[in-house]
Amino acid sequence: EVQLVESGGGLVQPGRSLKLSCLASGFTFSNYGMNWIRQAPGKGLEWVASISSSSSYIYYADTVKGRFTISRDNAKNTLYLQMTSLRSEDTALYYCARQRGTGSFDYWGQGVMVTVSS
Amino acid sequence: DIVLTQSPTTMAASPGEKVTLTCRASSSVSYMNWYQQKPGASPKLWIYGTSKLASGVPNRFSGSGSGTSYSLIISSMETEDIATYYCQQCCSTPPITFGAGTKLELK
Numbered sequence: 001e002v003q004l005v006e007s008g009g010g011l012v013q014p015g016r017s018l019k020l021s022c023l024a025s026g027f028t029f030s031n032y033g034m035n036w037i038r039q040a041p042g043k044g045l046e047w048v049a050s051i052s053s054s055s056s057y058i059y060y061a062d063t064v065k066g067r068f069t070i071s072r073d074n075a076k077n078t079l080y081l082q083m084t085s086l087r088s089e090d091t092a093l094y095y096c097a098r099q100r101g102t103g104s105f106d107y108w109g110q111g112v113m114v115t116v117s118s
Numbered sequence: 119d120i121v122l123t124q125s126p127t128t129m130a131a132s133p134g135e136k137v138t139l140t141c142r143a144s145s146s147v148s149y150m151n152w153y154q155q156k157p158g159a160s161p162k163l164w165i166y167g168t169s170k171l172a173s174g175v176p177n178r179f180s181g182s183g184s185g186t187s188y189s190l191i192i193s194s195m196e197t198e199d200i201a202t203y204y205c206q207q208c209c210s211t212p213p214i215t216f217g218a219g220t221k222l223e224l225k
Contacts, residue, residue, distance in 0.1 A: 035214075045153070045161065045204055047214040059212040062119075095160060103208030104151035104166040111160060 002026040002107045004096050009112035012086055022079040022096030022109055030054075030074040033099040036081045038092035039111070046092075049081065050099065064090075086116045120145050122205050124217035130225040137192040139220045141183075141205035150188040151206045152181060155219075161204065165190060200224055 008020040020036070036048040049070040050059045058070055069082040079096050094112050097105035121144040131137045141150060152165040163172040165181040168188065178193045192199055205217040 044219045045155075045206075045216040047216065050212065050214065061213050100166070102149050102151065102167040102170075103214065104149075104163050104206070105153075105161075106163045106166070106172070108160040108162070 004107055004109035006094065006096055006109045006112035009094065009114045011115045011117065013118050014087060014116055016086055017084045018086060018114060020081040020094055020112055024077045029077040034072060034079045035097045035099055035105060036070060036094060037097055038094045040092045088116050090114060091116050119213055120147060120207055120215055122207060122215055122217035124205055124220045126220060128221045128223065130223045131195040132225045133195055133197060135195045137195050139190040139203055141188045141217050143186045143207060146185045147207040150183060152190050153204045153206065154201045156201045197224060
């Protein structure tokens with residue numbers, strides 16, 4: 001059974017940093033591109049970042065470029081999102097999601113909440 | 119960036135009614151994917167590659183479209199279909215974008 005379990009969220013002050021993790025199981029992690037997608041309270045879905053299976057290709061949304069870094073450790077079956085210079089508008093539920101061939105996201109984690117507030 | 123516009127924003131349908139949700143792209147896209155999200159739950163892949171149903175999706179759902187206009191269709195609305203549906207495009211170049219969603223309610 002495919003499972004994605006996010007961790008590392010919490011309450012953080014504006015300007016500070018936080019690192020999210022997503023532990024994958026039930027599939028060969030190193031064969032799939034992975035993504036972070038977020039959802040602000042009561043709002044829609046916003047793609048944040050993508051990383052290819054071997055980390056060769058990495059992309060970011062303009063809203064986080066230069067502040068967030070996506071990475072992965074295939075030996076540990078873990079996806080990461082390092083978030084720096086956090087802003088109130090980064091407050092959201094952050095999901096990790098597996099990407100399949102047509103660019104769709106076929107498995108999602110349960111999400112981890114990040115709240116940026118003083 | 120490609121903007122996806124979903125319509126309507128909210129709609130109410132009666133059990134047994136045919137439902138059509140629309141997603142229009144600001145530029146031509148190769149595929150459209152759709153997700154279903156219920157309150158308090160993670161999104162679920164519902165339709166991928168424009169017209170392929172994800173595993174476990176009832177066959178009263180279908181997807182169609184090309185270029186800049188795509189649709190998710192429910193042939194006969196059921197109570198369990200109450201949810202918010204998001205369209206999503208990708209793949210030519212980033213960024214990946216989602217529509218703002220259509221909230222489907224029961225009439």
